[in-house]
Amino acid sequence: MTPVETMRGERVALFGLGGSGLSTAQALVAGGAEVAAWDDSAAARERAAAAGIALVDLAHADWRSLKLFVLAPGVPLTHPAPHWTVNLADAAGVPVVGDIELFARERGARAPNAPFVAITGTNGKSTTTALIAHVLEEAGRDVAMGGNIGVPVLDLPPPATGRTHVVECSSYQIDLAPSLSPSVGLLINITPDHLDRHGDLARYAAVKERLVAHSDVALVGVDDEPCREIYARLSARAGAPRVIAVSGRDYPLADFWVSEHRVMARGEAAPAADLTPARALRGAHNGQNAAFAYAAARTLGVERERIARAFATFPGLAHRMEEVGRLGPVLFINDSKATNADAAEKALMSFRDIHWILGGRPKAGGVEPLRPLFPRVAKAYLIGEAADEFALTLAGAVPLVRSGTLAAAIEAAAEDAARSPAKEPVVLLSPACASFDQFANFEARGDAFRAFVAEWLARRAAAGERAKKEA
Numbered sequence: 001m002t003p004v005e006t007m008r009g010e011r012v013a014l015f016g017l018g019g020s021g022l023s024t025a026q027a028l029v030a031g032g033a034e035v036a037a038w039d040d041s042a043a044a045r046e047r048a049a050a051a052g053i054a055l056v057d058l059a060h061a062d063w064r065s066l067k068l069f070v071l072a073p074g075v076p077l078t079h080p081a082p083h084w085t086v087n088l089a090d091a092a093g094v095p096v097v098g099d100i101e102l103f104a105r106e107r108g109a110r111a112p113n114a115p116f117v118a119i120t121g122t123n124g125k126s127t128t129t130a131l132i133a134h135v136l137e138e139a140g141r142d143v144a145m146g147g148n149i150g151v152p153v154l155d156l157p158p159p160a161t162g163r164t165h166v167v168e169c170s171s172y173q174i175d176l177a178p179s180l181s182p183s184v185g186l187l188i189n190i191t192p193d194h195l196d197r198h199g200d201l202a203r204y205a206a207v208k209e210r211l212v213a214h215s216d217v218a219l220v221g222v223d224d225e226p227c228r229e230i231y232a233r234l235s236a237r238a239g240a241p242r243v244i245a246v247s248g249r250d251y252p253l254a255d256f257w258v259s260e261h262r263v264m265a266r267g268e269a270a271p272a273a274d275l276t277p278a279r280a281l282r283g284a285h286n287g288q289n290a291a292f293a294y295a296a297a298r299t300l301g302v303e304r305e306r307i308a309r310a311f312a313t314f315p316g317l318a319h320r321m322e323e324v325g326r327l328g329p330v331l332f333i334n335d336s337k338a339t340n341a342d343a344a345e346k347a348l349m350s351f352r353d354i355h356w357i358l359g360g361r362p363k364a365g366g367v368e369p370l371r372p373l374f375p376r377v378a379k380a381y382l383i384g385e386a387a388d389e390f391a392l393t394l395a396g397a398v399p400l401v402r403s404g405t406l407a408a409a410i411e412a413a414a415e416d417a418a419r420s421p422a423k424e425p426v427v428l429l430s431p432a433c434a435s436f437d438q439f440a441n442f443e444a445r446g447d448a449f450r451a452f453v454a455e456w457l458a459r460r461a462a463a464g465e466r467a468k469k470e471a
Contacts, residue, residue, distance in 0.1 A: 001027055002158040006105045008032035011065055013058055013094070015085045016072020017044040023152035024070055024099045025053045036061055038085075058085050063092035071096055073148075073172035079199045098176030099154050100147065100169060105179065107159040113183075115164040117296055118147075120174060120211045121188025121221065123343065124289045125149075128188060129168040130317055131281075131293040136164055138310035139302045148173060164300070171198065171207045184299050185215030185241070186292055190226040191342065201226065209233075215241045219295050222246070222253050223288065246295050248288025256295040258287035263294045265304075273308040279323065280316030283350035319446035321347055325453045327460060330417045332453045335430035336446030341369045344432040348373040353422035355379050355413040356398075357406070360433030360445070362386035367393055367432050374398050378425065379416055381409035385437045406438070406445065410452040418460075427453075 004027045014025050017039040025048060028035045036056035039045050045055055069089040076083050077096065089096050107114055119129045126149050133145035144156040147167035159165060167182075171194055174180060190205050198204040205226040212218035213234060218241040220231040231253075234240045247254035255266045262271040272294055275281050281290050290311060297307045316322055318334075325332040333351070338344040340363050348354065348370060358367065359382045367390055380400040382390050387402050394400050403409035410427070417425040429449045439445040 001030060002103060002106055002154050002156060004028045004031035004033060004102050004106060004154065006031070006102070006109050007068065010034065010067035011036065012068045012070060013037070013056070013061060013063070013066050013085075013089075014070040014072075015039065015058060015083070016075045017041070017048045017053070018072060018074065020099050020152040020154075021070075021072040022048055022051060022053070023155050024072075024102065026051060027099075027102070027154035028070070029053065036066075058088065061088075063088050063094055066092065066094045069094045069096050070102065071098055071176060073098055073170060073176060076197060077172070077175055079197050096176065097178070098173055099152060100167070100173045100180060101177040103153045103159075103165075103167075104177060104181065107165075108179070111159040111161050114159040114161055115184075115300060116159070116182040117164065117166045117184045117186070117300070118169050118180065118182035118211055118215070119167070119186040119188070119292075120169045120171070120208055121186070122191045123346075124188045124285060124292075125168050125186075127286065127317055127320060128186065128289040128292050129166055131289060131311075131314055132296050133166045134314050135293055135297045135302060135307050135310040136166065136300065138313065139297070139306045141300075169211055171204060174211050175207050177210075180211060181214040181216075182211070183216045184219065184296050185212040185217070186219045186296060187212045187221060187227060187230065188246075188288065188292055189221045189224050190230075191224060205230070212241065212243075217241055217299050218243045219246050219292055219299070220244070221248075221288065221292070222251055223248055228253075244295055244299075246288070246291050248284055248291060254291075256291045258284075258291050261287060263287070263291050265294070265298070268304070272304055273311055275311060277312040278314060280314050280321075281311060282321060283346055285346040285349075286321075319442060321350065322446070324450045325457050327414075327418060327457055329422070329424050330414070330420075331424060331426045332414075333426055333428045333430075334446045334449050334453075335428060336435070336442045336449060338430040338432060339363070339434050339442055341365060341367050341432045344430040345370055345373065347428055347430040348376055351424075351426045351428060352376050353378050353420060353425045355381065355417045355420075355425060355427045357381045357383065357403075357409045357413055357427070357429045357449075358431050358433065359383040359386040359390055360431045360435050360439075361437045362389055362433050366390060370432070371397065378420065378422070379413070381413050383409050383431075383438070384433065386433050406448055407452050410449065410456060414453070414456050
């Protein structure tokens with residue numbers, strides 16, 4: 001834990017007692033603050049009370065007595081409308097911040113020169129965060145990884161000169177962190193997302209820009225127009241950070257880029273890192289992630305050979321193009337995190353001869369944007385609420401079956417893939433849908449996929465043993 005010593009003796013309100021909110025409340029208490037916490041959920045309040053957090057209904061609190069208001073990142077700050085607590089804070093002139101801001105203040109007070117890598121972007125930030133942490137750990141560094149990737153930032157050990165924090169930041173967290181100033185900031189890409197919470201693409205991009213605008217070194221992607229505009233703006237600004245351009249392809253502007261699945265660096269004659277041995281970094285999108293990780297590690301002084309070795313041993317992230325089994329040439333890939341078409345596109349581009357399990361609770365646009373990739377699909381297995389809608393889109397382009405449930409889809413897809421003459425048929429769960437019709441979240445869906453695959457492989461192995469004995 002990082003106790004928030006900078007608020008010792010001050011009265012602080014907090015709204016939102018989920019994972020990061022409860023972590024923040026505990027860190028404030030540990031640092032000596034007087035905390036008044038609240039949540040609209042009775043269950044969340046009960047958990048906080050059991051953890052020793054003082055509960056105060058903020059609708060009736062004395063806001064004039066507060067020094068600071070901490071808002072959980074899942075609660076609206078500006079759009080579609082400010083949360084009622086934000087309106088009360090603004091009326092009383094109380095600053096509104098989040099847990100990343102508290103961490104930034106603690107770093108400034110405890111160890112302002114401690115290495116701090118902050119990563120944002122619409123897509124790829126979790127993989128890039130985990131990959132950077134893995135590279136630094138393999139290089140023998142003391143690394144603390146967290147933020148939006150899963151471990152709340154204030155649950156991590158405190159900033160220290162010899163410790164590198166590698167922190168994933170969502171746009172919601174950046175919006176609540178006015179003094180965020182990492183030593184190395186990464187902006188991977190920007191595509192339309194979370195516009196309901198930011199109003200429009202311009203506001204969303206402006207929030208993302210803040211992370212790199214105040215970094216000592218800014219690594220900015222140049223593969224999309226909003227990021228190219230940010231790169232140009234920072235490069236031209238007097239007093240701006242040192243700006244480094246990163247691309248997932250062979251792009252003339254880039255200082256680090258990817259060519260033929262190799263990371264390249266300007267000024268280095270030989271390829272910086274060959275990604276071929278890195279099974280967890282398949283696909284063009286992971287090439288972009290690797291280029292960012294390589295650039296960040298080099299900025300932090302890690303030798304190129306160490307980075308390349310670490311890429312080869314990177315295990316990847318659960319539910320993100322995760323290899324969960326193999327039978328002969330057949331691969332089983334868990335990409336449950338792909339909850340929309342844009343995310344599923346990355347997996348479809350990474351494989352051929354795909355037995356594609358998709359469906360769930362559909363999102364706007366469905367899978368029509370993926371039509372150019374349909375030739376890669378050997379057969380589709382439709383599940384959940386989206387089955388009828390997706391069947392209409394796929395009809396005539398891809399052989400399909402309405403499987404209904406994930407278990408039925410795995411059974412059918414695995415049997416079909418096992419009979420395939422393809423060199424490497426793939427059973428791919430990449431749903432392009434939310435999970436909430438049949439599962440609590442994408443993690444539960446991915447865990448179920450992993451378990452069903454393990455069961456199918458075990459049955460296959462047992463059948464093979466019986467066949468040998470009978471022979």
